[in-house]
Amino acid sequence: MSSEGRVLFDSLFTTERLRAAASDQARVQGMLDFEGALARATAGAGIAPSSAAASIAAHCRAQLYDPAALGASAALAGNAAIPLVRALTERVAAVDALAARWVHHGATSQDAVDTGMVLQLRAALDALDDDLGRLVGALARLARAHRATPMAGRTWLQQAEPTTLGLKVAGWLDALDRHRARLGELRGRALVVQLGGPVGNLAALGDRGPRVVELLAQHLALGIPALPWHAHRDRLAEAGAVLGLLAGTLGKVARDVALLMQTEVGEAFEPDAPGRGGSSSMPQKRNPLSAAVAGAAALRVPALVATLLGAMVQEHERGLGGGQAEWETLPQIWMLTGGALAQMASVAEGLEVDAGRMADNLACASGAVQAGALAAALAPRMGREAAHGLLERAARRARDARRPLRDELKDEPSLRSHLAPGELEELFDTNRSVAASAAMVDRLLERRGG
C-alpha cells in the first residue's frame, strides 16, 4: 500500500475506463501523443527531417517514463510537460542526436498539456457514450413495459394525481436524449488540437505554421481550431458544463429511485445482490447504493463546474493559476459523472418494480389523489374557485376523519346539480390518467423511432 495513494473510493465513485482516462499514464501518454504527432507534422511540413519523426515517435510511450520523477520535477517547473519534454529529448538524443533537436519544435508546454487533455477527454467521452447508450436503452425498455403501470404522481413530495411508471421513466429518457445531443455538439467544439507556441502566433514555424497544425490535427484525429486557445478555456469549461448537466439529471433519477425505495413507499428497488448496500450494524438493510453514489456526484459536480468557469479568467497569452486549476478538476468531473452514469445504467437494467405496492399507495390517501381530476372537471361547470374551494374543504374533512374522499363527496349536496349520475364514480377512476400517461409514453417512443 502506497502511503500516499488515494484510490480507496475509486471503484465506488467511478468506472475503470474513466479512471484510466484520468490516470497519470493517460496524461503522460496524451502529451507524448502530441509530441509524436508534432514531430510527424513538422516533418510532413518540410521543417524537420523525416528521419527525426520516427526516432521521436519511438520514445512516445508512457511506460518509458517514471511519473514519480516527472511529478517531482513538475513541482519545480510548474507543469508536467517541461520535465517530460526534457526526458523525451534525452531518450531520443541517446540514440539519434539529430532527431533530439526537433523534439517539441515550435511548441510550448501548454500545447502538449492541452492537446493531451483533449485526448484524455475524448477517451472519457467515448466511455460515457457507451454507458449512456446502455442507460438510454434500458430506460426505453422500461418506459415501454410500464407505459400503463399506474402509480401516484408526486409533487412537493406529496401525492398529486395518478400517472404511470412508464411516463416517469420516459421523462428521464427524454432528458438523457437531450444530453446526448449536447455531447455531440460538444465534441465538435472541444476535440481540437492546441498548437500556438509561446504566445500563440507560431512564429517559430514561419509561414508553415498552419500546415503543421493541419497535419497535427490529422495525425491525432482532432479538429483544427481557428486560433490557438491557450488563454481561452471555454472549450474545456463547456465539457465540464455539459457533464454537469448530465450529472444533474442522473442525480434526479437517483433521488426518485431512493424515494421510491423508502421503507414506507417500497415501489421500486435497485437491483439486489449479496452484500450490496448492506450495513455494518443492521442486517435487514437494503440501501440504495447507486442512488447514493449518483447523489454524491450531483452534489460534487456543480461546484467543480463552477471552478472551471471561474478559472476561465486567464491572463493575456497564457494565464497564471487558472490552467492549473483545470488539470484535476475536469477529470474529476468526468469520473464522478461517469460513475453516476454507470450506477444508474445498472439500476435501469435491473430495476425491481412492485406494481402492487404502487397500486396500494395510490389508494392509501383515501382517494384524495383524484381531487385534481375532479377539480378540472368541475371548474367549467361551477367555476374554478368554487370547485377548488369545495374540494379543498372536502379533502380536509376526509383527511381528518380518515374517510374516503368519495364518500365525503357523495354527501355533498352542492355537487349534485353539477354531476350526472355515476359521474362521480367515473371521476374516481384512474383509467383516464393512466391512458393519458400511456399515450404520452407512446408518442415519445414513436418520435425516438422506437
Place this chain on the structure above:
Amino acid sequence: MSSEGRVLFDSLFTTERLRAAASDQARVQGMLDFEGALARATAGAGIAPSSAAASIAAHCRAQLYDPAALGASAALAGNAAIPLVRALTERVAAVDALAARWVHHGATSQDAVDTGMVLQLRAALDALDDDLGRLVGALARLARAHRATPMAGRTWLQQAEPTTLGLKVAGWLDALDRHRARLGELRGRALVVQLGGPVGNLAALGDRGPRVVELLAQHLALGIPALPWHAHRDRLAEAGAVLGLLAGTLGKVARDVALLMQTEVGEAFEPDAPGRGGSSSMPQKRNPLSAAVAGAAALRVPALVATLLGAMVQEHERGLGGGQAEWETLPQIWMLTGGALAQMASVAEGLEVDAGRMADNLACASGAVQAGALAAALAPRMGREAAHGLLERAARRARDARRPLRDELKDEPSLRSHLAPGELEELFDTNRSVAASAAMVDRLLERRGG
C-alpha cells in the same frame, strides 16, 4: 425611496433591457402570456368556448395586477402563479362568468411559471444577442486595425515573446464566436413551452392534450417539447451554463484590459469620460470601471450556474425547493452576464491604444523577450537543452547586470559557430513575430467572412 428596494447597483451591474426581462412586471406578464395563449389554445382545440379566450386574453396585461399583493399571497401559496390565476379568474368572472371557468384549464401553476420564465429568457437572449453583435463587431474592427501593432505577449504575467494587439483581440473575438454558436443551439433546446398539468400527463385535456400544446407553442412562438419537463431542468440550467461560459470569456477580456491599463504598463485604456472610474479621494485616478464590473460578474456567475446545476435534483413529478432556487438565480445570471457584456462592448468600441507604450514595454526587459525565438532557432543546431541552458544563463546575467541580452550574447563564444554573421541581429528583430501574428489575424478574419 422604497424602504425595501434593492436597485442601487442595477445601473452599474446590468442593462435596462436585461433588468426589464428580469422584472416583476416581466414575470407577471410572462405568466399572463401563458394564460392568454392557453385560453386561445383550449378554444382552438375545441375544449373551451371561443368566446372565453377573448375574455381571458383581455385581462392578461401585467399592469392590471399589483405585484405587492401577488407577492404577499405567493408567500403563502409557494409560487406567484396561484394568486395570479386567482386574480385573473376574478377579473374575468366579473365580466364573463362563463369564460372565468376556463382560465388555466388543464394546467398547473408550474406550467405558467415555467413558460413565463422561458418567455423572459427569450427577451434576455434577444438583448444579449444585440450587445454581443456590437462587441463582436468592434473587436473585428480592432483586430483588423491592429493586426500588426507589436506588443509584448505575456504568459504567467511575464513578458514572453512579441505578438500583436490584433492577435490578442482576435483571440477574444474567436471565443465570442463560439459563444454565439452555443447561444444558437441553446435557443433551439430551451425556448419551448411547458404544459403538463399536475403530474405531466395532461389528463384533464383527454386526447386533445397534444393539440393544445401545439397551439400554445404556436401562439407564443415557442418550441414544442417532446414531454412536459416539470422536474427536468436541464434546459434552464443549460441557459445558465452557456451564459456562464460567456461570462468567463468576458472576465478574461476584462482582466486583460485592466492589466494593460496598469500605471506601469499603460498600453490600452477603457474609454475616458468625465467622472468615469474616478475616486472619492484621488483626483488623478482613472479606474478600469468596466473591467471591474465584468470581473465581478465573472466571480459571481459561476456560483450561480452551480446553483442551477445543483437544483436539477428535483423530486418525482415536481420537486421541492429546487424550482424555487431557480426563480431568482437564472435572471441574476443573465443580468450579470449581460451587464458585463454591455460594459465590454463599450470598451471595445472606445478602446484607447497607446502603441508607443507597447513598443517601449517590448524593449524594457533589454530584449529578453526575444529569447524564445533564439531558443527555437538554436535548438535544431545545438540541441534543445543546450540552447535553452545557454540562453537561460545569459538571460540571468543580462537581468542581473541590467544589460541588453543581445550584448550578453554577442560575447558568448559558444554561439559563434551556430550563427551566421548578422543572424543574431535578425533574431532580435520582432518582425517575424509580428508577421506571424498578423497572418493569424488575417486568416481568422477571412474565415469569418470579413
Place this chain on the structure above:
Amino acid sequence: MSSEGRVLFDSLFTTERLRAAASDQARVQGMLDFEGALARATAGAGIAPSSAAASIAAHCRAQLYDPAALGASAALAGNAAIPLVRALTERVAAVDALAARWVHHGATSQDAVDTGMVLQLRAALDALDDDLGRLVGALARLARAHRATPMAGRTWLQQAEPTTLGLKVAGWLDALDRHRARLGELRGRALVVQLGGPVGNLAALGDRGPRVVELLAQHLALGIPALPWHAHRDRLAEAGAVLGLLAGTLGKVARDVALLMQTEVGEAFEPDAPGRGGSSSMPQKRNPLSAAVAGAAALRVPALVATLLGAMVQEHERGLGGGQAEWETLPQIWMLTGGALAQMASVAEGLEVDAGRMADNLACASGAVQAGALAAALAPRMGREAAHGLLERAARRARDARRPLRDELKDEPSLRSHLAPGELEELFDTNRSVAASAAMVDRLLERRGG
C-alpha cells in the same frame, strides 16, 4: 408597479427585517452613519472644527437622498459612496460652507462602503439572532415533549432502528446551538470599522489617525481592527460562511420535515393555515411550503458563500471586481438564510405530530427495524459475521414472504442455543431504544441548562 422592481418573492424567501437590512435605504444610511461618525471623530481628534461635525451629521439621513440618482451616478463612479459623498457635501455646503470642507476627511470611498456594510450586517445578525432564539426555544420544547415518542430512525432513507422524535429534534437543536456559538465569535471579528484612506495608511490624518479610528468605532459601537482591511475580506467572507453553515442545518431540518410529511409517511406536518402550501390544480394538496423555502436557501447559499471566498483575491491595497462581487452577495446570503430560519421557526412552533402514524410506520416493515438490536445482542454470543449473516438471510426471507421477522426467527433453530426463553420477545421490544433515546435527550437538555 415599477417596471424594474424584483421583489415578487421577497415575502416568500425572506423576512421584513432582513430585507430592510439589505435595502438601498439601509445601504445609504450605513454610509451616512459612517460619514456622520467620521465627522464627529475628526472633530473629537482635534482635526476638524467642532461645529462642522454637527452640520454634517444633520444631513446624514438616508431619506434626504434619491437612490435612483445615486444609482445612476454609481454606474459611472464604480461605487455608491462617491456620488453620496458629493451629494452630502453639496447639502452641507448649502448651509455651512466651512463644514462641507470636512466631509469624508481622510477617508476613501471604500471606508464608507465597508463600514456601511458592517452596520447592515449587524442589523441582519440581530434579526437572525432573534429568530434563532425562537427556533431554538421551540425545538427545546419539542424535544422535551417528545423525548419518548417512538418513531423509526431512518438511514439511507430506509428504516433502520427505533428512535424517538425527541432525539431527532435534539439533534437539530444541538447543531443550532453550535451555530449560535459561531455567530458570537463572528461578531467579535467582523463587526469592526473600516478607515484607512486611499491606501490604508491614513496618511492624511497624520499622527492622529489612530485616535480618529478609535472615536469612529466608539460612535458606531463597532470594534477597532488592528489594521484597515480594504483588500482583506476574510471578515465578510466569514460572515457568509457562518450563515452558510446555518443554512445547511436549516436545509437538513427542512428535508427531514418534508420527508416526514410525505403522503405515505405522514408522521409530522408543517402547521396548517388556509391557503398555505396549496396548489392551483389539486385541492387536496398540503405542500411543505416552509421546507421548500428552506430547501431553496440550502441550494442557493453555498454557491454564494463560494462567491465570497473566491472574491477574497483582491489586488494590492484595494482590488478590482472582488469588492463589487460582495455588495449584493452577502445581503443575499443573510436574506435567504434568515428567510429559511424564520420559516423553520414557524414550523417548529407549530409542528403537528402524528404519534399514531409513527407507531404504525415502525411496525410496517414486519419488525425488521429491530434487526440491528438483535445483531448487537447476538454478536457477542455467536460472532459478528455469523449473527449478521443469519439475520440478513432471515430479513430477506421475511421481506419476500411479507411475514414478521419475529416469526421467521422463531423458526430458526440455530438461534435457540443463543437466546434465553422470552429473550426474543424482549429484543423485539422497542422500549430499550426509546429509553436510550430519551436519556440522550435528557442529558442534552440538562447540559443546556434546561
Place this chain on the structure above:
Amino acid sequence: MSSEGRVLFDSLFTTERLRAAASDQARVQGMLDFEGALARATAGAGIAPSSAAASIAAHCRAQLYDPAALGASAALAGNAAIPLVRALTERVAAVDALAARWVHHGATSQDAVDTGMVLQLRAALDALDDDLGRLVGALARLARAHRATPMAGRTWLQQAEPTTLGLKVAGWLDALDRHRARLGELRGRALVVQLGGPVGNLAALGDRGPRVVELLAQHLALGIPALPWHAHRDRLAEAGAVLGLLAGTLGKVARDVALLMQTEVGEAFEPDAPGRGGSSSMPQKRNPLSAAVAGAAALRVPALVATLLGAMVQEHERGLGGGQAEWETLPQIWMLTGGALAQMASVAEGLEVDAGRMADNLACASGAVQAGALAAALAPRMGREAAHGLLERAARRARDARRPLRDELKDEPSLRSHLAPGELEELFDTNRSVAASAAMVDRLLERRGG
C-alpha cells in the same frame, strides 16, 4: 507506473504531510484507531472482556490491510468501514474467537468513518499550523525590515498613493493572525469523536453509552460531542470553510506577488532556484510558480467548500449521498490549502525585494501618485469638490502632456492663495505617507507582542 494512479501533481499542489493525512493509509488507520479505542472503551466500561481489547488493538494497524481489496468491497458496501470491520473481525477471530465478537460493538459504520476522518483532519491541521507559523514568522520579519521601504500603493490596479512594503506585508500578516484564531476555535468544535450506533441513540450499549463515549474520546484525545452528529455535518463543513477563508487570503498574497513580479513592475520576486518556474520554450522566463499554485488553490477551494455546505442536507438519522460527497472533498480542501500555504511560506522566507525599482515606479507617473495627498490637504481650504476638480483636470493635462504634475500645478493660479510658499514641494514629498505606513506597521507588531 500504476495505470490508475493520479499523483502526478501531488508535489506541485500539496505537501507530503498533507498528502499523508489524506492517504488511503491514513483513512484506514483512522478507522482502525477508532475500532481499537472502541474496544478499549467498551472493556473499560465493563461491557466487553478486558482481554478482547488487547486482541483487537493488535490488529488495528493499517499495514495489515489491502486497500485495493477494501476499495473493491467498498464499491458494493457503500463505505470502507464495512469491509474493514469484516476483515478486522476475521483477523481477530483467527487468533481470539471471543475477542472477535466484540469488534465494532455498539457502533455503526459511520462511527468509524467519521471518527477516522476527524483523526485525519487533526493531522492535517497540525501540519497546517506548522506551515502557518512559518509563514507568519517570515511575514513579521519582512514587515519589520521594510516598515519604511516606499512603494506605490495601488487600488483598482492603478497607482494610488505611496505606502510601504512593510504595510502591505503587515496586512497579509494581520489577516493570517485572524485565520489562526479561527483554526483554534475550529479545533474545539470539530475534533470530537463520533459514536452513536445505527440511529444515534447508542441503544446497544444500554446505560453505559455515555461512559463508552467518554473513554473513547479519552483514548483518542478527542472531544466529547453533546450528541452523535451522524446527520449534522456542520463540524466538517466548518473545517472546510475555515480553510477556505485561509485559501482566500493566500490567493490574495499570491496575486499581489505575481503582480509585483510582472516584467513591467519588477518590485518583488519569488525566490530563485535553478529550473524553478521556467518554460519549455522561453529560456528567460522566471515564472511566479508559487503564486500560480496558490492562485489555483484559491480558484478550487471555494467550490469545494460549497460542496460541503450543500452536502449538509442529510436525511433523517443518516443521509444518502451527502456523506459520500464529503469523503474526498474535505481532504482535497486541506491538501490544496496546505499546498498554497507551504508555497507562500517559502515565498515569504525568500522574497527578493527590489527597493530601487519600487522607488522608480513611484516616480513613473510623474508624481500623480501624490494627487490624493494634495486633495486631502486642499479640501479643508477650498472645498472638497473644488479641490478634487482642480486636481483631476491638472492630472489629466499632466498625463496627456507627459509632464510632472508638480509643474502643472505650479502654473495653476487658483492654487496660490491656498498654499504657503514651499508647501507644494512638501506635499509632493512621500515622507508623510511613508511615516504613516511605518507607524501602522509598528503598532501592529507591538500589538502582536513582537
